[in-house]
Amino acid sequence: MSKDKVTPYHFIKLKKEGKKIVMVTAYEYVQAKLADEAGVDGILVGDSLGMVVMGYKSTIPVTFQDVAHHLKAVVSASPRALVVADMPFLTYEVSREEAVRNAGKYIKLGADAVKVEGGVEIVDRVEAMVKAGIPVMGHVGLNPQRYLVLGMRVRGKTAEDGVRVYEDSKALEEAGVFSIVIEFTTSEVAAEVTKALKVPTICIGAGPYCDGQILVFHDLVGLNTSPPPFVKKYAEGYEVFKNALKSYADEVRTGSFPEERHYFRMHPDELSKLLDILSKKRSSSRSTP
Known part of the structure; x- marks a missing residue:
């Protein structure tokens, strides 16, 4: 494993070389340190912290400051991995100027890139951020920030919906993103999108044909007692920690x-x-x- 700092360029290089990209979320120092030392390529300070850290029912209530607070801790522990800051609901949708200003603040806090949800409807904001020198990761398929309008459903189950995901992805690539997360989308659509793009795709619940994968830290280590159906648990973290706390209390x-x-x-x-x-x-x- 190289100790060189991972950059957006490395993601594109890995796709060209046919090597899979590994990403995981992290929200605090120890999680990020574990991920960085384990050799992941990228760490996302996701707005999913609203659910797995703050106990919200969705990502909607997460604020700019929430992500900023956790971002600083993750950056401190990640000398090698690419650190991506999620842009929460209403931190980039309102205007190009606000999108650039907020994204720029995350970069100043140490993020290597930002991530935004959406497709053709946010192209102008993505273009503005890229022109300002800010690396942007896209996010298509299921957009949790838009669940009130679109629902929490698998995307790409029909040809028409698959075309929407495809067109969103192409529009984001043309706008200048360096990679795209595809969430909760049929594997066939994810495969077609991946073949059509020069930038890498990162799947979460979208099958094995993307250029990489990302999972939520709490899900993959077994800290979440109700993980999504597409998650594979690599440890029973919840039981391990609960038993440790019980032993402590008993002693x-x-x-x-x-x-x-x-x-x-x-x-x-x-x-x-x-x-x-x-x-x-x-x-x-x-x-x-």
């Missing part, structure tokens, strides 16, 4: 923690001095009217 209550190796002792001479001083203080306190 505190029974007095078996802490053991002597878990705390510090005074030198006997210093202890003797301390007890003598405290004894005199107590005697003085009792004699004071």
